[in-house]
Amino acid sequence: MMIRVLLLLSSLIAMWVYIGWRILYTLPNGYAIIFAMLLLLVEVIEAIQSTIFYLIIFDPTDRQPPSLPDQLWTVDVLIATYNEPVEILKKTAAACKNLDYPSEFLHIWICDDGRREEVRLLAEELEIGYLTRPSNEHAKAGNLNHALTHIKGELLVTLDADMIPKPEFLKRTAGFFKFHRVAFVQTPQSFYNEDIFQFNLFQNRSIPNEQDLFMRVIQAGRDRFNAVIYAGSNAVFRRSAIDSIGGFATGTITEDFATGMLLQAKGYRTVFLNEVLAEGLATESLPDLLKQRIRWGRGTIQTVRKWNPLCIEGLSLMQRILYMTSFVYWYSGIGKMIFISAPLLFLIFGIPVLNTTLSGLLGFWLPHFILSGIVFRVCTNKVRDRFWSHVYDTAMAPAISWAILVETFTRKPIPFRVTPKGVTAGQTKFHKELVIPHLVFLAISVLGIIIGLFILLQGTDQQVKESVLINLFWSVYNLIGLVVSIMLGWERPRMRNTERFERSYKIVVETEGVEISGTTINISEDGCRILLNHPIPLSKSLKLIMYGQETHEFQGTIVHFDLHPEGFQAGIQFEPLNLRDYQRWIRELYGTQPEKTSFQLQRGSNSISVFLEYFKHFQFLYRPKNRKSQRIKTNIDCQVQLLPAVTLLAVEEAAAANFDSFNRDLRMTAMRPGEIHDVSLQGCQLRVGNVRTCKPGDGVAVALPHIYQILIGRVVYAQPSGKEFLIGVNWIDEITGRRVMEVLMSNNLRR
Structure with a gap:
């Protein structure tokens, strides 16, 4: 704890010393001060946000669930759905039936806003309740409020259609309601599939899910101030508390954010239990991720517009600050765009947004940069570091910034759209329409870097040289985030229908x-x-x-x-x-329970590994694995005779008529050396030298060492490889395949 405190204090001091230096000594003269003040404003806002973030992560809660009382509560489980696939719903509903809670106290309901017959039949098959309504007014909040008119449980659980609860979900959460002022218990939203950063960048589980910082770290910190955000799923409510605010909040597309705040304003206690008790599907494509975040951002602005945390009665000072911090966060994408643009103004147009020397920057900015990076990694328990925050922010900034500005100034209505889940794609797709801003910034950054290097090579005075070096470093840092964001835009196909x-x-x-x-x-x-x-x-x-x-x-x-x-x-x-x-x-x-390491950055998950893994594994075309028989890697020497396609039929007939004679005659012909890479029931892969031509449809005779039998097959592909040919062969029949497998195993020819 002492190290944690020292790190946080050191970083805070370095950050505000840097901000003071920026205000007092680095602003340029003339018209450039307009751009400089804009950048400074962004930095000051970021420093305030960081200070509050440090306060949150200083001492997060680590709650232990109370035991259940002798007299249990009746519980209604509400699975909200609109258009999610029935296969996804079935998993969630079946998992609800596995909940370790007495059945006489438990009622499960599918709340179907899609009014689908197949969903009603699913509920009937599983012997659980089914609720629907004639309209979709107020979207998910309206769906849940409609359910409230039909259920009578003392507690209620809200689950999204894809969130699969673990058997101990209620045993670990319900005990908190022994404390009468507890309104809801929120658990993290965790995901059993890879998000697009893990998947598209080939990082797998070497980096945590992008949402884990909020779901596991920030929520635990907010809990200390009774400011837990209701995340829309994986939560248990006291029914009387929900009734006291008139049901789930409507008039905003983020009813969860508003509902939690209204309960806290009523004086209720809210609890965050930092245990994975339900897992669902993370968004599986870049367009869906951006739509989801735009909806969250615009919904937060709608909520603040309707229930301003600074004005609403009942909230404490810290609750007001934390909810306003959540509101301001959605404008951070605009700040990111300014950070990317700032060095380019100097390199391309000669407009200085920062008036300093290299020694001044190293003395004031570098300590802040290093300490904040250490704090980010250490005090979040390796959930996030500076590089990955840079990637996440850069990837989402253009789309979210535009949407936030539209919501702020136009209040254009937003149709509610469910984030697609369980979507599979069979081919690589480049979302060029979503990365056009990144491509434009990349091109401008490359131009700026070239101009900067040209200025350095020309030779100039020391002050200009230092200014160029500062902005070159800044541009290269931004360029890395832009390149990774463009890489993210190449959507890998998800070949599997279900997760492994x-x-x-x-x-x-x-x-x-x-x-x-x-x-x-x-x-x-x-x-x-x-x-x-x-x-x-x-x-x-x-x-x-x-x-x-x-x-x-x-x-x-x-x-x-x-x-x-x-x-x-x-x-x-x-x-x-x-x-x-x-x-x-x-x-x-x-x-x-998932492994704890899946919520931490693994060793080597940095910018270098991202590029190495990406270019090592990236393919434009992906082929599903459809090998239907055993394949044994052999790498054994053999003798090969290539047979023209016109003679293959005659060879097959000769082999069928007199196999022993056929073997003897063929071995007397000129056979050339080769190597068998692998063998299966259907065929093999050969490497053969001194071949002038070989094409699909030709025949191949293969003689294995110390074995009398000759194996016959057809060429299915032939690829030149230097002075050799790599040849794929299908055996003429399954008997040949079985014969070669038996021979290999009995003679132990596998290397």
Whole structure:
């Protein structure tokens, strides 16, 4: 704690010393002061916001849930939906049925604003309540308020359609309501899929979800001041408290933000429990992310316009400050655009926005820059650092800035749109319309950097040289954020319909009357990937017994085979489960706590690794894995004879008529050396030298060392590789494939 206090105090002092220096000594003369004052205003606002942020993260709450009382409350669980896929709703509803809470006190409702027959049938199948209404007035808030007229529970849970609660959700939250002034308990919104920064930039789980800073750090800090923001889902309310403010707030598209503030203004206590008790789907594309944030930003402005935190009765001074901080935050994108533009004004047009020397900047700005970076990483428990904040802010600034200005000055109506979830895409797409501002700024930045370097090479006086160096560094820093934002605009295809979770469970596969033991590599709602030590032939349909937190039985189908560093892996798709087994499987998949490291930046998650990983893995075209048979990496020498397509049929007939004679005759012909890279039931991959031509449709005869049999196949692709050809071969029939697999395993020819 002492180190934390020293870091925060040191950073605060350095920051305000820097601001004082900026005000007193760095403003230019003449018309340039207009641009300089604009930049200074942004820096002062950012310093105020940072001071409040430091106050929040200084001593966040770390609550432990109280035990449940002997007399339990009745609870209604409301799943709000409009147009989300039924498959997503089914998972959430099934998980609600898994809640560890007495069934006689628990009622689950799907609140369907889409008035869909398939959703009504789903509720009927799951034996839970179904509510709908004739209109969509007030969107989600109206949907929840309509539900209030039908339910009678003492507590109510609000869940978005994709938020899957863990079995202990109510056991960990309901105990807080023993304290009579508690109005709601908010838990973090966590996500089981990768957000677009993790996914599109190939960072996977080496960086936390972009929302974790708010959901895990800021909310815990606000809790100390009774200023927790209701996040719209994963929360439990006291029904009487909601009734006291007339239901969920309407007149704004962010009813959650307004509802929490109104309850606090009524004098109620709100609680943040920093435990992942429900997980959902993060937005899965850049357009959807920007639409979501624009809705949040404009909704916050609407709320402040209707219920100004500075004027509303009942809020404490700190609550007012924190809610106004949330309001001001949405204008930070405009500040980011100014920061990007400022050095370019000097490099291209010669307009100085900062009148200083290099030594002055190093003496006042550098300590602030270094200390604030350390505080950001250390005091947020590695949830965020300066580089990733720079990337997030740069990526979203242009779109959000424009939308915030539109809302501020025009009050243009905003139609409510549900953020799409569970969307899959099969091809790479570049969202050029969303990154045009970044491309423009990138081009101008490159121009500015070139001009700056030209000035330095020309030779100039020391003061001009220092000014150019300062603005060059500034522009390069901005340029990195712009480039990463453009990289983000290349949307990777999401080939999987469901998310996979890495779990190592013992598994037994029953195939053709034989039991084979292995382990799972990962599991999903509709399948798994298993690891076997040896490439044992499997039947297409098989039975699996999996030993996880519970024991599960599946009927499955092989969908692909592939290599694995530890042996052989197979992808299996499950046949549909009955309702009871489906609920148990949902509990297995989503009922466990995520690893704590998934909420922290991992070593090496920096700008260099972003570029290395991106250019290492990026592809314009992605092909799904559809290998249907076992593939064994062999790398063994062989003898190869290429056969023209016109003679392949005759060779096949000769082999069928007299196999022994065929083998003997073919071995007497001139065969050339080659290498088999890998082999499967369907074919192999060869590397052959001294080949003039080879094309799809030609025949191939392959002789393995120390083996009498000759293997015949057809060329499906041939790629020149230096003086060699890389040739893909399909065997002429499955018998050939089985023969080669048996030969390889029995003769131990795999290297």
